[in-house]
Amino acid sequence: MTKKKEAIVVGLGASGGIIAAALAKAGVKVTALEKGPHYPEDHFRDKQDEIRYYTRGALVPHLSNNPITWRARGSQIARLLPWATGPLGTTEPLHLPPSIGTGGGTLHWGGAVWRHREADFRMRSALIARYGEAAIPEGTSIVDWPFGYDELEPYYDRVEWELGVSGQAGNINGELVAGGNPFEAPRKRGYPMPPLRSAAANSRFVEAARRLGLHPFPQAAAIASEDYKNLKGCVYCGFCHGYPCHVNAKQTSHVTSVPEGLASGNLDIIPFARVIQVNRDGGRVKGVSYIDAVGKVHDIEADIVVLATYSLENTRLLLQSGINANGQVGKHFMTHCFGWSTGVVPEFTNSFMGPLVGAHVVDDYTSELIPDNDLGVVWGSPITSFPGDTQPIEASHNTPPGMRKWGSEYKEWFASSYRRIFSMHTQTSSLPYAGGYCDLDPNIKDPFGQPALRITHDWMPHDINSMKFFTRVKQAIAKEMGMTEFWEEPNPPPYHLSTHEVGTHRMGLDPETSVVDPYGESHECEKLFVVGGGQFPTLPSYNPTMTIQALAFLTADRIAGKI
Amino acid sequence: MTNHSPGNASPPTTGINPDGFMFFNATEARTLDAMTARIMPSEPDGLGAREAGVVTYLDHAVAGYFRDLQSIYRVGLQRLDSYCLAKAGAVFAGLSVSRQDEILRELDAGIDVSAAGADTEGLEGDSVEPILTRFFAIVREHTIQGMFCDPIYGGNRDFVGWKLIGFPGAQWEYTEEQMRPGFDATTIPILSLADLQRSRVFCHD
Numbered sequence: 171m172t173k174k175k176e177a178i179v180v181g182l183g184a185s186g187g188i189i190a191a192a193l194a195k196a197g198v199k200v201t202a203l204e205k206g207p208h209y210p211e212d213h214f215r216d217k218q219d220e221i222r223y224y225t226r227g228a229l230v231p232h233l234s235n236n237p238i239t240w241r242a243r244g245s246q247i248a249r250l251l252p253w254a255t256g257p258l259g260t261t262e263p264l265h266l267p268p269s270i271g272t273g274g275g276t277l278h279w280g281g282a283v284w285r286h287r288e289a290d291f292r293m294r295s296a297l298i299a300r301y302g303e304a305a306i307p308e309g310t311s312i313v314d315w316p317f318g319y320d321e322l323e324p325y326y327d328r329v330e331w332e333l334g335v336s337g338q339a340g341n342i343n344g345e346l347v348a349g350g351n352p353f354e355a356p357r358k359r360g361y362p363m364p365p366l367r368s369a370a371a372n373s374r375f376v377e378a379a380r381r382l383g384l385h386p387f388p389q390a391a392a393i394a395s396e397d398y399k400n401l402k403g404c405v406y407c408g409f410c411h412g413y414p415c416h417v418n419a420k421q422t423s424h425v426t427s428v429p430e431g432l433a434s435g436n437l438d439i440i441p442f443a444r445v446i447q448v449n450r451d452g453g454r455v456k457g458v459s460y461i462d463a464v465g466k467v468h469d470i471e472a473d474i475v476v477l478a479t480y481s482l483e484n485t486r487l488l489l490q491s492g493i494n495a496n497g498q499v500g501k502h503f504m505t506h507c508f509g510w511s512t513g514v515v516p517e518f519t520n521s522f523m524g525p526l527v528g529a530h531v532v533d534d535y536t537s538e539l540i541p542d543n544d545l546g547v548v549w550g551s552p553i554t555s556f557p558g559d560t561q562p563i564e565a566s567h568n569t570p571p572g573m574r575k576w577g578s579e580y581k582e583w584f585a586s587s588y589r590r591i592f593s594m595h596t597q598t599s600s601l602p603y604a605g606g607y608c609d610l611d612p613n614i615k616d617p618f619g620q621p622a623l624r625i626t627h628d629w630m631p632h633d634i635n636s637m638k639f640f641t642r643v644k645q646a647i648a649k650e651m652g653m654t655e656f657w658e659e660p661n662p663p664p665y666h667l668s669t670h671e672v673g674t675h676r677m678g679l680d681p682e683t684s685v686v687d688p689y690g691e692s693h694e695c696e697k698l699f700v701v702g703g704g705q706f707p708t709l710p711s712y713n714p715t716m717t718i719q720a721l722a723f724l725t726a727d728r729i730a731g732k733i
Numbered sequence: 734m735t736n737h738s739p740g741n742a743s744p745p746t747t748g749i750n751p752d753g754f755m756f757f758n759a760t761e762a763r764t765l766d767a768m769t770a771r772i773m774p775s776e777p778d779g780l781g782a783r784e785a786g787v788v789t790y791l792d793h794a795v796a797g798y799f800r801d802l803q804s805i806y807r808v809g810l811q812r813l814d815s816y817c818l819a820k821a822g823a824v825f826a827g828l829s830v831s832r833q834d835e836i837l838r839e840l841d842a843g844i845d846v847s848a849a850g851a852d853t854e855g856l857e858g859d860s861v862e863p864i865l866t867r868f869f870a871i872v873r874e875h876t877i878q879g880m881f882c883d884p885i886y887g888g889n890r891d892f893v894g895w896k897l898i899g900f901p902g903a904q905w906e907y908t909e910e911q912m913r914p915g916f917d918a919t920t921i922p923i924l925s926l927a928d929l930q931r932s933r934v935f936c937h938d
Contacts, residue, residue, distance in 0.1 A: 216930050218903035221882045226798060370914040405906030416905075517915045522900055523907045562881035562900050574841065576772040576873050577834065581781075581897070588898040589918060 175201045175472035177729070178458055180445045180487075183274015184715050185701045185722035186478030187423025188333075191431030192726035199436050201470065203443035203460050205231070205479070206271030209424050211400070214414035220561040223413045229269035229278050237622035238267070238482065239611045240666055248611055248624045253665040264412060265665040267480055272439065273414070273424035275480065275669065275715070280411035280526040281392035281420055282554075283335055284712030285326045288355045289538040291315040293708045296538050297548055305548060307632060311502055311602045313707045316679050316688045319355050325720035330361055333426045333719065334398045337361040337390030351387040353533045363395045366404055366528035369558025371519035371592040376530050376555075378650035384532045389554065391527035392421035392716070400425050410525035410559045420525075446620055448475060448491040448698060455698040461618055474697045474729060476690075478722075481704030485608050485674040486623040488685070488700065495694050498685050500609050502602035502673040503625065504709035507633045508663060509551075509596040511644045512568050513656035514587045521565065521591040524558035531555070535643065536711060537599075545635040549599050551711035553643060556593035565591055570657050592653065594644050597670070598636035599711045600629075608674050629662035637661040670714050672703035689728040690721065701725050752789060755796035756803065761810050762788055765872065767826040768813075771833050772876045780897040782876055790879030790888030791872075802871060809868025813840075816865060840869035883926045892923045903929045 176199040179190040190202045206229075222228045233255060239248035254266050268275025289296045292314040297305050306312055329335065339360035340350025347360070365388035379386040393410075394401035404419035418425045431437035442463035449456045449469065457471035477484045488499045532553040535541065540550030565588055569575055573583065600606070611624035641658055648656040678684025681693035690701040701722060703714045710717075727733045754762055765788050775781030782788075795806055813836075814824040821832055828836070879888030881895065883903060889895060895902050901921040911921065924932075 215933060216903075216926055218905075218929060219883055219885075219926055221878060221886055225878060367909060367912060370912055370916065373914060406908075406912065407904055407906055518899075518917060519914055520907075520912070520916060520918050522918075523912050562894070562898060563877060566877045566881065574838075576837070576841070576876075578774050578776070581773055585780075585897050585899075588900065 175199060175457075175470055177201070177474040177476065178203065178470060178472040179476045179478060180458065181205070181274060181477070181479040181483075182272045182428060182439065183268065183423060183478060183480070184276050184718050185725070186274065186476065187272070187276070187427040188719060188722040189476050189478060189701065189726045189729070190437055191427040192723070193729060194431040194434040194436035196726075196730040197436065198474075198730070200431070200438070201472070202437060202439045203445055203458070204270070204272055204439060204441050205444050206269070206441065208439050208441040209272045209277070209414075211418065211425050211429055213424075215416050217413050217416050218407060218409045220409070220563050223278070223409070224561065224564055227266060229271065229414065230266045231270050233266070235617055236267070237611075237614050237616050238625065238667070239614050239622050240625045240627070242626070242628040243605065244626055247613070248626070250614070251665075251667060254667075264669055265667050267482055267667070268669050271424075272428055272441070273422045276392075276420070276422040277414045277424070278412050279392070279420075279669075279715060280559075280713075282527050282713040283329070283337075283390045283392045283716040284710075285323075285355060285357070286319065286710045286712055286717055287353075287537050288319040290708070290710035290712070291318045291322075293549065300538070301548065307601060307603070307630075309604045311604070313678070315707050316677060322717070322720050322724075323355075323358065325723045326716065327358055328723050329716055329719045333392070333421050334363065334394050334401045335361050335390055335392055335421070336363040336366050336395040338365050338388045340387060349387065351531075351533050352385050353536065353539060361390065363398055365389075366391050366393060366395045366525060367406060368528045368530070368555075369408075369519060369521065369524040371515050371521070371557035372529050372555050374515055374592070374651045375557070375594070375647065378647050379530070379532050382646060382650055384534050384647075386530040386532050386555075389527045389529050389531045391525065393525050393527060394419045394421070400429065404525060404528075406524045406528070408522045408524055408559050409561065444618065445479070445487060446490070446618065448477065448487060448493060448695070450491075450493070450695050450698070453694070454696040455692075474699070476699040476701060476725070476729075478701050481671045481674050481702055482608065482623055482625075484700050484702060484704050486610065486621075488675060489610050490620060493692065493695050493698070496682055496685075498676060498683065500674050501607050502676050502707075503606040503608055503627055503671065504600045504602050504673040504706070505627070505666060506597040506668045506670040506709070506711070507600055507629060507637060508659075508668060509598065509637045509640050509644070509661070510568075510593055510659040511595065511641065511648065511656065512591060512593045513648050513651075513653035514590045515592050515651065515653055516590070518589045519557060519592060520589055521558055521560045522562070526556060526559040529555040529557055535640075540639075543639055545639050547632065547636045547639045549636075549711065551596040551598045551636065551640060553640065553647070554595050556595055560591060560593070562588065568659075570655055592651075594647065596637070596640040596644070597668070597711055597713075598633060598640070599709045600633055602673055602708065603630060625666060627666045634662050670703070670709070672706040672709050672714055675700050675704040676707055677705040678707065688724075689733070690725040691728070699725055699729065754792045757788070757792050757795075757806075761807075762792070763826045764810050764813065764824070765791055767833060768837070768872055769876045769879070771830065771837055772873055773880055778897070780893050782880060784890065785880050785888055785893035786890035787876050787879035787888050789890075790882060790886055791875050793887040794875060794878070799875075805864075805868055805871060809864060809871075812865055813868065837869060840865045841873075885926050892925075895923055905929060
């Protein structure tokens with residue numbers, strides 16, 4: 171039997187949690203379909219378990235039920251993500267799609283938050299202004315966003331103050347503030363909470379960066395440094411990125427948003443509901459079909475449907491539902507190319523303490539700030555200190571090159587180094603290019619008979635050169651820090667999924683060249699909103715989630731008739 | 734709750750598990766005991782795979798969560814002994830430790846299976862080498878897990894792994910003082926998940 175609803179929200183993660191709660195509070199009757207479990211606010215109290223959350227990826231969708239395939243080039247046969255299906259039986263949760271369950275990706279995220287730079291909203295114009303038209307790499311589809319920083323600023327402010335962000339402002343209304351990021355775009359006011367404490371090695375990074383003439387500042391964090399609204403102050407347990415928070419310090423939508431939605435009486439959550447299709451009636455959305463916890467298929471109808479299931483699953487559902495008249499769905503795939511560099515500092519710094527984002531960042535070379543260089547890198551990245559939040563098994567994988575990973579030498583090295591490990595990382599923007607896209611895999615199906623999503627993507631020369639450029643900078647910082655050993659992860663990295671996949675249902679004003687409008691509404695299917703990082707026209711080198719949250723508030727205002 | 738103090742761990746088990754095995758038979762357990770003791774040796778501090786009960790971790794893991802790897806364990810163990818018999822005239826557990834190290838170095842010389850592009854085919858390959866290489870990579874990875882897991886999984890017995898590296902385990906929180914440079918974390922009493930759960934019943938709920 172078909173049941174009529176007012177609004178259906180699919181997925182209760184970073185954006186779905188915000189939209190479901192905002193609509194419910196505005197008086198809309200919302201049915202939320204969540205593929206994972208429903209986690210109440212107090213669900214996670216015993217999460218200090220590396221086997222469960224890191225090694226076995228307890229929160230993330232596993233490939234057995236949620237297959238995704240990858241190939242480097244269109245001429246190849248794709249296979250299940252090879253970096254996540256090795257013979258070891260391990261699951262690297264950060265190289266699979268984000269967590270499922272109420273909270274979604276915000277259950278396990280590290281909590282790095284960034285307002286994108288003004289130039290990030292107009293990458294194409296900025297590149298042409300600096301280098302000329304010829305600088306746009308051939309075969310790429312770099313565009314400007316359909317709006318600028320100023321339009322999104324009030325929504326960034328809402329994320330910071332409604333949900334809770336810790337940080338140090340660097341530029342309030344054009345006035346530079348000491349201790350903050352001197353390169354940030356002007357903000358209307360500071361953060362509601364001061365920055366987090368950092369694990370010990372961070373101080374070496376800060377001092378070394380300053381001596382090199384750089385401008386380190388505390389990473390803004392979606393982790394409460396003190397009690398704030400629904401959040402409690404961080405206790406620095408160190409099981410943070412990849413883990414749920416046991417004290418609710420981490421800004422997670424199952425804590426910050428969903429409870430208020432439930433309290434309104436207008437939000438009904440159906441957990442373990444796997445949406446398999448969006449249904450429509452001509453040019454207007456009609457509802458969705460889903461499979462429930464015991465395998466029964468249901469069709470439900472609603473005036474409004476919001477797909478908030480991560481860029482990749484949003485894309486799969488659009489394609490599976492035949493909503494792709496202009497052929498743009500799945501195009502413009504982008505993901506971050508992480509550059510991890512690790513070393514050992516002389517004194518105990520206890521790399522297992524504190525959150526990932528209790529750390530300083532250097533923004534001197536980010537995005538358009540990158541200096542002219544011999545490698546042809548045109549868009550830069552922040553360089554982030556990573557002094558803590560590293561548990562033993564994770565650390566055991568990251569050893570100096572050439573060292574045998576077993577036996578006496580290894581044991582001795584790990585025993586003496588574990589408490590002194592320090593990392594830095596960069597995440598460079600990959601560019602949208604014709605060879606990077608998603609479609610439905612013709613060969614692989616999930617256990618429910620649905621086709622897997624297929625990613626076709628390879629690292630391009632700009633990605634590889636970006637990593638090379640930043641390796642030089644990181645090596646200079648490492649040397650200045652007095653690190654005794656320092657090494658890099660492989661370039662290019664072996665994975666093509668960083669939990670920062672964006673662009674595959676691009677937003678724009680032109681229905682011919684984009685999938686959704688700036689509010690996330692489908693050009694092709696009225697009242698179907700497809701939200702998240704998939705909307706991004708380009709991928710800045712900053713972490714995407716805060717912009718995803720800002721866009722979610724924008725979408726919620728639109729649906730509620732406030733815009 | 735146990736303080737860090739190297740050297741007071743349980744005596745080596747040499748493959749005989751007082752708690753019994755769910756999946757491995759005694760011969761298999763003996764081979765794994767010998768292998769894991771070379772991957773994480775007991776010398777010189779008494780903080781190795783044997784003391785940590787790594788074979789118990791492997792047994793629990795392969796009987797349960799990693800049941801998909803039962804075939805590679807069973808086949809790998811048999812092939813390893815065949816290989817050792819052909820090459821060195823004895824099964825793996827019967828070789829000297831230096832000969833065992835040589836054999837493991839041969840197995841380790843294959844592909845780096847922790848990187849992308851690792852072979853994900855089944856066990857049908859007719860060459861011994863890829864299977865043994867893969868088997869060793871799995872045992873190595875699981876040995877690390879058995880060393881540094883929470884003891885609730887059957888390994889890291891008496892916090893042997895955590896004592897080795899100075900990790901205080903399942904801590905509810907760290908203080909500002911503990912997060913300063915140079916702080917010796919071995920002064921923090923080690924806690925397990927079970928400790929945390931027990932204490933939380935009284936302290937935090």
